[in-house]
Structures are given as C-alpha cells and as structure tokens.
Amino acid sequence: MPEQNFQTLGEFIIDKQEDFQYSTGELSRLLSAIRLASKVVNREVNKAGIANIIGQSGNENIQGEEQQKLDVLANEIFIEALSQREVVCGIASEESDDFIDVRCGSNAHLSKYVVLIDPLDGSSNIDVNVSVGTIFSIYRRVTEPGTPVALEDFLQKGVNQAAAGYVVYGSSTMIVYTTGNGVNGFTLDPSLGTYYLSHPNMKFPETGKIYSINEGNYIKFPQGVKNYIKYCQREEEDRPYTSRYIGSLVSDFHRNMIKGGIYIYPSTSQSPNGKLRLLYECNPMAFLAEQAGGKCTDGFQRILEIQPTELHQRVPFFCGSSKMVMKAEEFMQNAAQQ
Numbered sequence: 001m002p003e004q005n006f007q008t009l010g011e012f013i014i015d016k017q018e019d020f021q022y023s024t025g026e027l028s029r030l031l032s033a034i035r036l037a038s039k040v041v042n043r044e045v046n047k048a049g050i051a052n053i054i055g056q057s058g059n060e061n062i063q064g065e066e067q068q069k070l071d072v073l074a075n076e077i078f079i080e081a082l083s084q085r086e087v088v089c090g091i092a093s094e095e096s097d098d099f100i101d102v103r104c105g106s107n108a109h110l111s112k113y114v115v116l117i118d119p120l121d122g123s124s125n126i127d128v129n130v131s132v133g134t135i136f137s138i139y140r141r142v143t144e145p146g147t148p149v150a151l152e153d154f155l156q157k158g159v160n161q162a163a164a165g166y167v168v169y170g171s172s173t174m175i176v177y178t179t180g181n182g183v184n185g186f187t188l189d190p191s192l193g194t195y196y197l198s199h200p201n202m203k204f205p206e207t208g209k210i211y212s213i214n215e216g217n218y219i220k221f222p223q224g225v226k227n228y229i230k231y232c233q234r235e236e237e238d239r240p241y242t243s244r245y246i247g248s249l250v251s252d253f254h255r256n257m258i259k260g261g262i263y264i265y266p267s268t269s270q271s272p273n274g275k276l277r278l279l280y281e282c283n284p285m286a287f288l289a290e291q292a293g294g295k296c297t298d299g300f301q302r303i304l305e306i307q308p309t310e311l312h313q314r315v316p317f318f319c320g321s322s323k324m325v326m327k328a329e330e331f332m333q334n335a336a337q338q
C-alpha cells in the first residue's frame, strides 16, 4: 500500500456521484469501464516490444493514416470493455469509420451516454517507446433512450460534454479527467493495479515558458503562427521560451498543464483545418483545459463552441495557459487583418 493514504479512483468516482443530484450511477459505471480498459491497454503498451504489437497493421483508417497494430488493439479493448458493460448506447472512435450502435441484449439502448475515443494518441511514438495516451469524451444522448443511437448524438458541441479525460502511458500511467467540477489526476500503482488520487484539483498556470509545436512545418504555417513563434524565441522579458514537442498530444498537454505552456497544431498550407480531430482530441482536451483554468481555441473561436458537422472533422488547435493562448490569438487576429 502507498505510504500516504491516497484515495483510490474507485472511491473517488463513488464519492463524486453526490455532485449529481439525480445520479443513477450510470456515469460511475462508465468511468469504471474506462478505468478497466486503460489497465488492459497499459499492460499491452508496457510489453509492446515483446508482444508483436509493434509496427503497422497494414490497414488505413478513415483519416487516411496507416493504423498501427496498437491503434487497432486499443480500439478493440475500449469498445469491448464499454459494450459488454451496457454503460453506453453508442461509441465513436478515431479508428472506426462510423459510429457503433451498441446492442448488448436488449438493454443497451436504455443507456443515456455515448462515448467518443481516440484509443491510442501519439501513434507515431509507439515503436520508439515514447509516452502515448488515450483520450475520451462523454455526452448524454439527445435522441430518445430506447431508440437506436443517431449521428446527432455524437455531433454535439463540446460545451455539452458530461465528462472527458485522458490516460497517459508514460514513465508512470495516469488517468486525468473531469465531470465539470475541476480536473483530477490518478496514478496507477502497477504492483496493485490500482489508481490513486495523486494530482487533486489540477490547474493550468496562467502563463508559462514552454511552447509545443512541430516547427518542422514552419514554412507551411499561417503568418500569425510564424509571428507567434518568433515572439516566443525573442530575447525579451521572460523570453525566449523553451521549445518542447513530444509528438503525443496527451503528453505535451499533460506537461504544459503541470508546468505552464501552450500546444499548437495549426492549419497548414496543405491541411487548412490542421490535423487534430474535433470530437476525439480537441473537445475533450478543451473541456479539461478550461476546467483547469486554461484556454482552448482554433486561433479565433472557442473550441467548445464549434458546432461539429462530421464525425472525423479536424480543427486548428491552440491550447494551454490562458495568457499564452490569448497572446497567440492576438498574433492570429493581427495577421488576419493585414
């Protein structure tokens, strides 16, 4: 047992049920299913090198990306854990072309929740033993319980999220999530297979000295982003900032939330909407960021206010310490007025 008396994730989930007046325990069971699936994926990630789950699967996902074997495996593990427990009526995944209408016996549709997942985030880092993650976003359905789940249940604005979070499979494995009452982080004790509350009430520092962006794409960036990068690198006031880019959104976000910083995946001349997926990556991270006092926009508009129109749409993403995101927006707006 840990020396200090840390609360377990299971205890925390039950305790927090009281936050919701008419709680039925459904969200708690759903979060517990995610907790279980994360442990299974964690086991696979930890032994990836010796378990023949390194490398490409040979298939391409609907985003046109080569699917890694671990993308496919993590997707299967989460879909199975959620479907078998009748805690959701629908699942949408970055790795699945269409949403899944969950039918387990006859009760499936009675659930009021749909889940959207990025089962394995940071896929390009799997084979090189650099930290990767899982991202999840939970909504109450808008269609009638008992009827088949529909596209509109998934195409909801981020402000409607009931809960969101991520798992980071790094030097330690953590789950970080919010149900709209702040952000809490839990560390897995692998010897017991139990998550403990290690990071209560996480807060984004208002500002920081870290900027995270793939500068290899510099020439393709909008002028506003180029100007902001130059601003970060100038020797003035508390600058230059430090450049840190892991290439796993979850890990870059996690570091910036603890130390203060900004992560940017902007549009480029080739992809006018950038790379990151609104439903599986940007909305859940934006909900967490705002719940932790940070800020998240597409350079102009609040991410959580964007009305989704497609399951796999992408948006430019500026996320992190509020003052740094506001400064980056200033550069975007100034450049847009030129």
Ligand SMILES: O=P(O)(O)OC[C@H]1O[C@](O)(COP(=O)(O)O)[C@@H](O)[C@@H]1O
Binding pocket: 094, 118, 120, 121, 122, 123, 124, 214, 247, 248, 249, 250, 275, 276
């Ligand atoms: O290699 P790039 O173009 O900088 O992209 C890295 C970004 O793409 C992602 O890997 C996209 O996520 P997936 O791995 O889930 O597709 C982010 O985690 C990361 O921040």
Ligand SMILES: [Mg+2]
Binding pocket: 118, 120, 121, 122, 249, 281
């Ligand atoms: Mg991702």
Ligand SMILES: [Mg+2]
Binding pocket: 071, 094, 118, 119, 120, 121, 122, 123
């Ligand atoms: Mg992914």
